[in-house]
Amino acid sequence: MNISQEEAANALGEIEASRTAMRAVIRNHRGHLYLWLWGSIWIVNSLLNGWSSARFWNTTNWITLAGLLATAAIIVMQRRQVRSRLDRRFVAVCGTLLVFGYGVWPFVLGGIHSYTAAYAFGMLIWMQVYVVAGIWFDNYWLWIGLVVAALILAGFLLFPGAFWAFSLLGGATLLGTGFYVRLCWR
């Protein structure tokens, strides 16, 4: 088929407009919602526990539970619009990490003997999952996992008196990356 240069230019313009619109749709289905949710939860929990960990132990657990329910709701909502194939190997790897992290290592290490250590340990396990996600999917998860793990370790090992400030920075990293993914990614 033969077309004029003007028709070709119009077609390319339509293509670019469609691509731009679809990129905006895709951007709504990246991981930014999860990062905003868990970054906020992490910041709130860090502030509460930094203030008085014994007093807010139950509260932070309820906040975390609410976060898990909200995560499930986001998953259901996003899968109604844009779906990826569920990679069962990825789920199996993450499941293995969590089982070993929460079920095996505490016994091997002889237990976790302080609330701060327990909190740091739990967050490090999740950052392992983020690293795996970054290897499997988009690499911003990898960088979040590495950076936040470094912050948690630095706070726990080097600056124990300011651990909750480092934990709050970890939550802020999630939150900030969520904005980056929403506004700038792809």
Next chain:
Amino acid sequence: MEFLDPAIHQPARLKIMAALCQLKPDERVDFSYLKDNLGLTDGNLGAHLSTLEGKGYIAVEKTFVARRPKTFVSVTPEGRQAFTSHVQALQAILAQK
């Protein structure tokens, strides 16, 4: 020499292919979401998707979500290649003096 693909060059199908090729290879988009994004009617989009599916350029998957029928659309590797070739043909025409 690149050739224009008549199956893709129709304006609505051009927009459909351009949109679908933005997805990752393992991603697919809901029919209603695609329809709203492209500003097409159900019948219009359905007819164009049938044409593209017949050429092997897209895959249409019908499933149920919360007991409601849902249709998801994705581009095939052949469709992605055909669209890329079509875009290159358009750019070649534009580059002619």
